[in-house]
Amino acid sequence: IYGCPSTVMTLHPHVFKKLPYDTLTDFVPIVGVCSYTAVFTAGPGLPASVRTVDEYLKWAKANPNQANYGVPATGSSLHLAGAMLSRQSGVEMQTVAYRGGAPLLNDLRGGQIPVSFNVVSEVLPHIRAGALRALAVSAPTRWKALPDTPTLTELGYKDLAFVDWLAWYGPAGLPDAKVQALNGAVNEVLRTAAMQDVIERNGLAPLIVSPAELAKQVRDNHAFWQRVVKATGFTPED
DSSP, X not given: OEEEEHHHHHTXXXXXXXXXXXXXXXXXXXXXXXXXOEEEEEOTTSOTTOOSHHHHHHHHHHOGXXXXXXXXXXXXXXXXXXXXXXXHHTOOOEEEEOSSHHHHHHHHHHTSSSEEEXXXXXXXXXXXXXXXXXXXXXXXXXXXXXXXXXXXXXXXXXXXXXXXXXXXXXXXXXXHHHHHHHHHHXXXXXXXXXXXXXXXXXXXXXXXXXXXXXXXXXXXXHHHHHHHHHHHTOXXXX
């Protein structure tokens, strides 16, 4: 049994040239765990008067040498979200790729980079403390942990509605009875108030789905990232 972020299954096939597996045929989706949104986040490196995405884009256009956005990795969903925002807004934004979320967060909080795309759980404590501010989320609807933060979609940036998630998968051919049993056992725990409280306190959302629903989610997200990678012109890596 293999647990991983959704991007391993749905995005990696489009940003790496050679993978030793086919995500749509070599694995069977078993059960979800939680889903999470990306957050377009501003730090002290951006003037405090800039409070919205449109205000940021105007600032970026007026300050092209500072129009950088940080991401935890090249070819990640967070990287491509920024590339799509840049493309759709017509404002050139330069990607600054870090090796993980921790060094990116350090530079964002330190003002070395003005904005970044982050996983919600990484930045939520800092947003709540007032050290960072959320400009928008990538989820298709407003996120429970950030109810006052608009979605990129409602701001007019189409094709920028997505969430990532954590889920469990098994090898192709895993007996359906075992798949269904594992799905039922995990979902039973996810439905408990205690587990939902833990998940939601971290800015995440429980992902309670059947194997068939998870399989459809994988296929749909796989097709979504295929379109995004093609639209941004991202070149797959070895």
